[in-house]
Amino acid sequence: xxxxxxxxxxxxxxxxxxxxxxxxxxxxxxxxxxxxxxxxxxxxxxxxxxxxxxxxxxxxxxxxxxxxxxxxxxxxxxxxxxxxxxxxxxxxxxxxxxxxxxxxxxxxxxxxxxxxxxxxxxxxxxxxxxxxxxxxxxxxxxxxxxxxxxxxxxxxxxxxxxxxxxxxxxxxxxxxxxxxxxxxxxxx
Amino acid sequence: xxxxxxxxxxxxxxxxxxxxxxxxxxxxxxxxxxxxxxxxxxxxxxxxxxxxxxxxxxxxxxxxxxxxxxxxxxxxxxxxxxxxxxxxxxxxxxxxxxxxxxxxxxxxxxxxxxxxxxxxxxxxxxxxxxxxxxxxxxxxxxxxxxxxxxxxxxxxxxxxxxxxxxxxxxxxxxxxxxxxxxxxxxxx
DNA sequence: GTCTATAAGTCGATAGAC
DNA sequence: GTCTATCGACTTATAGAC
Numbered sequence: 001x002x003x004x005x006x007x008x009x010x011x012x013x014x015x016x017x018x019x020x021x022x023x024x025x026x027x028x029x030x031x032x033x034x035x036x037x038x039x040x041x042x043x044x045x046x047x048x049x050x051x052x053x054x055x056x057x058x059x060x061x062x063x064x065x066x067x068x069x070x071x072x073x074x075x076x077x078x079x080x081x082x083x084x085x086x087x088x089x090x091x092x093x094x095x096x097x098x099x100x101x102x103x104x105x106x107x108x109x110x111x112x113x114x115x116x117x118x119x120x121x122x123x124x125x126x127x128x129x130x131x132x133x134x135x136x137x138x139x140x141x142x143x144x145x146x147x148x149x150x151x152x153x154x155x156x157x158x159x160x161x162x163x164x165x166x167x168x169x170x171x172x173x174x175x176x177x178x179x180x181x182x183x184x185x186x187x188x
Numbered sequence: 189x190x191x192x193x194x195x196x197x198x199x200x201x202x203x204x205x206x207x208x209x210x211x212x213x214x215x216x217x218x219x220x221x222x223x224x225x226x227x228x229x230x231x232x233x234x235x236x237x238x239x240x241x242x243x244x245x246x247x248x249x250x251x252x253x254x255x256x257x258x259x260x261x262x263x264x265x266x267x268x269x270x271x272x273x274x275x276x277x278x279x280x281x282x283x284x285x286x287x288x289x290x291x292x293x294x295x296x297x298x299x300x301x302x303x304x305x306x307x308x309x310x311x312x313x314x315x316x317x318x319x320x321x322x323x324x325x326x327x328x329x330x331x332x333x334x335x336x337x338x339x340x341x342x343x344x345x346x347x348x349x350x351x352x353x354x355x356x357x358x359x360x361x362x363x364x365x366x367x368x369x370x371x372x373x374x375x376x
Numbered sequence: 377g378t379c380t381a382t383a384a385g386t387c388g389a390t391a392g393a394c
Numbered sequence: 395g396t397c398t399a400t401c402g403a404c405t406t407a408t409a410g411a412c
Contacts, residue, residue: 004377018294019294020208020210020291020292020294020295022208022210022211023210023294023295025404025405025406026405026406026407027404027405035377035378035379036378036379036380037406037407038378038379038380038381038407038408038409039377039378039379041406041407041408042377042378043377046406046407047406047407048406102290102291103208103290103291103292104208104291106206106207106208106211107208107211141368141372143365143368143369144365146350146354147350147365147366147369148369150343150346150347150349150350151343151369151370153346154342154343154345154346154347154349155338155339155342155343157342157346158338158341158342158345158346159338159342161338161342162334162335162338166334177331177332177335178335180329180331181331181335181336181339182339184329184372192395213386213387213388214387214388214389215386215387215388223395223396223397224396224397224398225388225389226389226390226391226396226397226398226399227395227396227397229388229389229390230395230396231395234388234389235387235388235389236388377412378411378412379410379411379412380409380410380411380412381408381409381410381411382407382408382409383406383407383408383409384405384406384407384408385404385405385406385407386403386404386405386406387402387403387404387405388401388402388403388404389400389401389402390399390400390401391398391399391400391401392397392398392399393396393397393398393399394395394396394397394398
């Protein structure tokens with residue numbers, strides 16, 4: 001049983017994704033919840049807080065997942081596979097909220113934006129370290145690290161869009177296909 | 189010498205990209221143009237028109253480029269390379285406007301949205317045909333065509349973001365790296 | 377905890393002087 | 395073609411009855 005607060009959050013994520021944060025009004029969220037806009041404020045304190053919470057939760061999940069992988073004793077190739085699997089898992093479990101990461105984060109209030117970007121930058125930095133390590137070990141092609149990183153992240157961050165139209169796709173098979181599709185592009 | 193109308197359009201594209209369409213006010217655009225908001229209406233007829241024009245222009249450029257490639261007698265592999273080159277070229281020449289394609293298009297008014305999606309769907313359909321042809325010829329791996337398509341398009345559509353931070357990167361070299369990075373993922 | 381009513385501000389767009 | 399002034403609609407959020 002979800003708390004009403006959590007129901008509102010899920011509902012908002014769905015609308016933010018569909019219409020964008022700025023174009024989604026508190027009245028829209030209230031209508032989808034069968035309430036009046038004013039009643040929402042008994043459960044949340046502001047629209048910005050609702051939005052920041054969604055994005056910072058996702059950023060934290062990525063940070064935790066990345067730390068586990070980066071600090072493990074897995075091989076470099078296995079680390080990359082686990083990273084792809086992490087994106088697949090979070091996409092399946094938080095499809096709406098994860099969609100906000102690509103573009104909607106610009107609407108974060110200044111206070112949250114700083115914390116969000118800290119998560120994001122450190123995630124990308126650790127991702128880059130893994131790619132560089134693979135190149136050093138000679139298992140990856142000599143393509144500009146930043147181009148590899150941007151290419152992988154673009155695809156992984158856009159996965160929510162593909163997954164939404166293919167929710168019946170077996171999620172283990174999806175993980176396998178993504179790993180296959182993304183890693184063979186850089187393997188020697 | 190740009191017409192004032194074109195200056196406003198470029199200015200709006202930059203702001204739409206930075207702050208999002210809904211969060212960019214006519215007053216914001218006017219300020220960046222050193223005018224008052226009311227004066228903008230001597231050159232454009234509405235904010236929606238300004239936005240629709242930007243997105244439909246990009247959609248048309250992609251459609252024209254795709255038609256030339258699809259109807260050519262190039263090999264399948266060369267067609268894909270030309271397609272990647274088309275994205276690189278349009279990204280370099282229209283960095284701000286192209287950024288709106290990924291997420292901001294949802295703010296198109298209903299009238300323009302239909303036309304925009306017609307362009308987009310037909311573009312993706314022809315892209316899919318090229319990938320399928322390559323698989324039939326045995327030059328591409330047996331990965332789900334839709335996954336290949338989504339993976340390529342995610343990266344190509346996100347290129348504006350990478351390019352913005354690397355504007356000094358030689359654009360011929362960028363094209364070569366993108367082709368290398370994207371095609372080796374699916375080549376047998 | 378939900379409602380009605382409303383405050384206080386911003387939005388796109390127009391009217392009309394110059 | 396630019397300006398000031400303003401309209402009417404919409405926004406987030408609050409006050410206070412029930």
